[in-house]
Amino acid sequence: SEFDGPLMRTEVPGPKSRELTKQLGQIQNVIAVNFFCNYEASRGNYLVDVDGNRMLDVYTQIASIPIGYNHPALVKVMTDSHNLSAFINRPALGVLPPDNLPEKLNAGLLSVAPRGMTRVQTMACGSCSNENAYKAMFIWYRNQQRGHTDPSPEELKSSVINQSPGCPDLSILSFMGGFHGRTLGCLATTHTKAIQKVDVPSFDWPIAPFPKLQYPLEEFKRENAQEEARCLEQVEDLIEKWGKKGRPVAGIVIEPIQAEGGDNHASFDFYRKLREIARKHGCAFHVDEVQTGGGATGRFWAHEHWGLDDPADIVSFSKKMLTGGYYHKEDFLPDKPFRIFNTWLGDQTKNLFLTEVLKVIKRERLLEEVKRSGKVMLHGLYELQARYPHLLSKARGLGTFCAIDVRDETTRNNLIFKARNKGVVLGGCGERSIRFRPALVFKEHHAHLFLNIFNEALAEM
């Protein structure tokens, strides 16, 4: 069981956090550190920090804690002696898999595979999942262009020294405001903050505009439909333009909700049309569910809300799934060994945890819970933006995957700081949004508790 509410003993960060930040500051850059945590004492929706402050966590490690801290079902995984060797001996899964790998993947990841997906490749994190998904798209595209899967001797030779035709001039179309990771390929499709990009070489790949919707949505239906049509036209223009300049678009990558970019939404119709555009132009279609996946939008996969007739080609995941990886269609199965590969290819212990998480989600009907607490959250945010119109706007969300805009970045940061000292851990995104990322065990009473504390913080601004 967890606690019945926050309990604050010091300002956050408290004295012990400050001391530890100094110590860690001797080793790493600590500017991004918020405070130090006592993960042993943390429980359910409550994160306890090193100074004994107990806070309601509505950020959950950048949306990566699925069923709260120290859930008994996960403790059980650790205390089950059958799992001991899995925690001690980390296999190179691609070459020497453990005997229970097929069973664990079938019971875990494949039991929640998006419609149309029969294959899954595990990885360690979101970036390496997307990085390898991009490679799978490029290989698929070249095999389509070639008409078979055997690169010529000239392609093989030139590839070793980074030259075409072996290293083909292909591109991936991404969207302004998109975030797909920090490694070089992913970074070339990430367009959020300059500090994440500056000083790193990139590729000349097309970047399409993402719809800028006006809120409240019901008052701007026509304008928003026009804005979405404009963006889709731009996508087609860019695909044609990059084809003409000899750098054809092999794949399109997009998030169901642009999270780092500021929780930017588009209509389900926009996404259905985008999927069709990819099909029409022979581009692979990659849905990045690293942050939206795992149930927080009320569906296990956020893109399930779109009602695609023609499934995506690739769906990548990480965070709440505890392991990284990507589902893909048969056509994207590597055609030769050691093309999509690395030492560990993820971590089998995460598959053990995930199998238990999925059982808890089913047993406790957590997706129904998310829909109920999400309704409380969103209605509460509508009320608060009506009460504080000089501070708040654009309340939005799907399930508990909600957000609200604050007047400006400084006010947003001050509000997050003030809420934290009242016992709620929040995170920002975009220039001036606050994004809400509670765990799946965040119930209606947690939502009411959060809204009351958030209101107190707003009243003091």
Ligand SMILES: Cc1ncc(COP(=O)(O)O)c(CNc2csc(C(=O)O)c2)c1O
């Ligand atoms: C939609 C989406 N795709 C890929 C990634 C990259 O995942 P990681 O490499 O961080 O595991 C993320 C990671 N999210 C994230 C939140 S803050 C952050 C950062 O690096 O600042 C990264 C994501 O939200």
